[in-house]
Amino acid sequence: MNVGLTHLLNLPGVAVESCNSFQDSVSFQLRVLAKGTCCPHCRNYTQELHQIRPIVVRDLPVYGKEVYLKLPRRQFYCRVCQRYITERLQFIDWRRKYTQRYEENIYSQINHFNIEQISRQQHLGVEQVKNIFNHIRQKRQKQHLELSKKEVLL
Numbered sequence: 332m333n334v335g336l337t338h339l340l341n342l343p344g345v346a347v348e349s350c351n352s353f354q355d356s357v358s359f360q361l362r363v364l365a366k367g368t369c370c371p372h373c374r375n376y377t378q379e380l381h382q383i384r385p386i387v388v389r390d391l392p393v394y395g396k397e398v399y400l401k402l403p404r405r406q407f408y409c410r411v412c413q414r415y416i417t418e419r420l421q422f423i424d425w426r427r428k429y430t431q432r433y434e435e436n437i438y439s440q441i442n443h444f445n446i447e448q449i450s451r452q453q454h455l456g457v458e459q460v461k462n463i464f465n466h467i468r469q470k471r472q473k474q475h476l477e478l479s480k481k482e483v484l485l
């Protein structure tokens with residue numbers, strides 16, 4: 332594990348194993364620190380690893396280079412529910428291909444640039460930019476809704 336790079340990356344629950352630098356991009360190989368996960372259905376803690384699939388997610392750029400994180404998507408087995416459960420990482424939304432901070436960053440750029448400009452700058456397809464934008468907007472609306480529900484309860 333690379334302590335300096337892990338500190339620099341500043342994401343919870345993961346460590347940088349290695350780093351590869353290319354002309355226009357950098358990729359970090361990450362390791363998940365937790366040995367197991369809590370079952371979202373019954374809260375049982377399990378360490379029974381069923382399978383690991385490597386995934387790549389986009390993160391915020393550094394020094395003008397695109398950043399990609401290579402990490403394991405781990406599936407555990409819960410004996411109580413007799414179900415396979417996929418681990419959720421707190422810095423990536425469910426089934427997204429980007430870190431939350433990357434998506435938030437793209438979303439905030441819409442105040443200064445149009446979708447085509449962001450697409451060119453980030454080397455993302457126009458549809459990908461729209462998809463990120465919609466994802467964050469829906470998330471905000473949901474959070475706003477939950478917040479106003481709480482206010483009603485108070």
Ligand SMILES: [Zn+2]
Pocket residue numbers: 370371372373374375409410411412413
């Ligand atoms: Zn369970």
